[in-house]
Amino acid sequence: SRKKHTAYLGLGSNIGDRESYLDMAIDELNKDKYTKVTRVSDFIETEPYGGVEQDDFLNGCLEIETLRTPEELLRLVNGIEKAAGRERLIHWGPRTLDIDILLYDDVVYDSEDLHIPHVEMHKREFVLEPLSMIAGYKRHPLLGKTISELRAGLDKQ
Numbered sequence: 001s002r003k004k005h006t007a008y009l010g011l012g013s014n015i016g017d018r019e020s021y022l023d024m025a026i027d028e029l030n031k032d033k034y035t036k037v038t039r040v041s042d043f044i045e046t047e048p049y050g051g052v053e054q055d056d057f058l059n060g061c062l063e064i065e066t067l068r069t070p071e072e073l074l075r076l077v078n079g080i081e082k083a084a085g086r087e088r089l090i091h092w093g094p095r096t097l098d099i100d101i102l103l104y105d106d107v108v109y110d111s112e113d114l115h116i117p118h119v120e121m122h123k124r125e126f127v128l129e130p131l132s133m134i135a136g137y138k139r140h141p142l143l144g145k146t147i148s149e150l151r152a153g154l155d156k157q
């Protein structure tokens, strides 16, 4: 029988009706019979990170409970991105909807298409700010710090 896992997802959009795309991600995740969204952060407006000239993002984080394995969860979120019309034209370029798997229980997972914990999350204020709202107490499986400590440790530009 399948076990229940707690995972944390990062949401981002910087094309079109950004809030509707983030809301769509929540709705589609709840439609999945093996997944439920259990906590939703505020959505925050953020400047693009990564050097590509593009519009500001709307970012948020979710806590989910899921019976899916990491690879099954990746297929689920990639399907939702596709349904939102995600075009992978420019690496780190604009997108209607981006869903990143940030944490999955205390699992450290590395395959060619999936790394958990997300390898950039501890460097990204646009992830740590909303994630702190819903899981600030949580300890990063690799770095050993709480999400709030990681956020506090980001050197503020």
Ligand SMILES: Nc1nc2nc(S)n(CCO)c2c(=O)[nH]1
Pocket: 011, 012, 013, 046, 047, 048, 049, 050, 057, 059, 091, 092, 093, 098, 100, 126
């Ligand atoms: N502020 C901000 N900048 C970003 N650059 C990339 S790529 N992304 C996509 C995240 O994988 C973002 C983002 O979500 N927010």
